[in-house]
Amino acid sequence: MGAALGDVAAAAGVSVSTVSRVLGGRGAVAQATRDRVEAALETTGYARSTLLARTPARLVAVCPPAEPEHWQIDVCREVALQLQAEELLVSVPFLDPAGAEVRASAAAGAAVVVTPTFTSLETDLPVVRFAEAALGTGTPARGAEAGGRRAGAAPGSERIAARIDLTGGLTLAFDHLAALGHRRIGLVCNDTGDLADMLAQRFRAEHPARAASSRLGEWIAAVPKSHAGGMEAADRLRDATCTAVIVQSALQLYGVFAAMRQRRLVVPRDLSAVGFGDSVTMRYTGPPATVLALDTPGMAAALAAGVRTVLDLPGARLPSIAPTFRPRLVARESTTAVRR
Template sequence: MRVRLEDVAAAAEVSVTTVSRVLSGRGPVAAPTRDRVLRALDRVGYTRSTLLHSSVARLVVVGAPESPEHWQLEVCRGVSDRLQAEGVLTASAFLQPDLADVRAGAEAGAATVVTPTFTALDVDVPVVRFAEATVKSPASAPAGGPRVGGEWIAARIDLTGGLTLAFEHLTALGHRRIGLVCNEAGALAEQLQERFLAEHPARGLTSRLDGWIAAVPKSYSGGIEAAVRLRDATCTAVIVQSALQLHGVFAAMRQRRLVVPRDLSVVGFGDSSTMRYTAPPATVLGLDSPGMIRALAAGVRTVLDLPGERMRSVPPNFRPVLLARASTAAARS
């Protein structure tokens, strides 16, 4: 059976961070504590590659989702740049289902993993990540602190709260038959669907809300499929989770010789340069990338005990901002 850092930490009665510091030779650890960790390593039979040379700089894995959104790539790049400027060595990785790249980084001596995602990672080093603002922390999390299990929540992102902004914008334009295009799997997609049903302006007035949700692959073709389905369901506006899906929605309308926003108003999540050059420019829920970068970098400094801005005792909460462009317009009577 594979021995994990958590097993060593439990045997030595110390934190995973302390075990990681002993293994990497970086960071302050009292001599008696170091000896206790070394004895625990022998006792539980933990081994790791000894062919890798020690690095003077601390190593941090910056992990992006396997199919990242533009804003997640922007945050990953910003965190890497900021940490490297402070003397921290970073390695980029994609979060495949088996986490092979991340585990390889841990074996190479990475002290922590930092990622702009909302999903817990089963790895042997501390993880600095985001959480959805509406999701409660586990009961085991210390009161008033950002630590959640073996992970550190650097910030909360109110993506599902963006639905409220989108609803307010579209209802002000006279839309009531508003659909949702979301990923076919994932915790965030489930949360978006729950909030969509709970806050939809037509809730209580129709039994058709489930038919106004198109859970499709996170792809261009998925967006095309969703747009056709929701347009046939008489939706006059849609809120779209993924940028790839949003481009597919625009394509589906062109294929049907329909026009955005005359025949369908569209609101997307996350801004990028391409959103300004869709035809017409897309209305989106923009995110505070600089703020998210600062929060993740502060989390890494906290975990590694580095100088500079540290993680707050209460993680910041980032809410999207509506950037109204030309892909939304008044509903046709």
């Protein structure tokens, strides 16, 4: 009886999954470890079945956040379809706080992690992700260097596929609401997460009343990402005299609408609302929601280009300067002129 993978792993002092990665040419394996596995293959006499030919296919972990926004789900779905069409294998682990799902993908032979988030990940695999566009011109976004890698990261370990212009998006929303006469504009954001922190920071920096009001802190409602959280936020911001709100999550936006109905008030007559990210459901809220829409197909294409760059595959690669995506305001019926 020939040697099994377990025999090779025991001889090399590594896991079976590491042996599998070396045999399949997938994933990141240190050269010293690879040398031990290859030596163990020779000493144990392991022979790979001719029915299991080496394949150029590689496994890519397409990772939505643990609590994704609907636009992040759309981006993950689109990038997975693009990569599968190019005969890459795709797994879809969530970015759980403990990182267990990403580690499981790495053990299965994942060669790269791609994710529509703004946060550096603690993993030995190469990462392709987004970053926030910087204020001003030419300055790297927080946590990233000009070359597309985070400060302190090993060369090639992280690539910024695109920058998302949160400041430009908020400015569009502020300009739209200010043109309708709103000055007391609030923010509904998640109570955890880097994206929520960035939105709150940009909200304070770009608010049209920042020089005239000391109440900006009262106009930020950081609540759970849920329908109930949106209801709580709407009540708080209405009591703080806000006449309009910008809302991070779709679930929170639905809660804002529900809270207004519960108080026998009307959107947009008593409270205008702007959502972050578009989806089919936003067109059928009561009334249809004004949103900051994102170019999800373009963002997915940028992430796919990052994967090709990291894996040295044919097709479109990352440009020398990552593209910047600015949200687009889609004005619907959930915003109107402020009541005098």
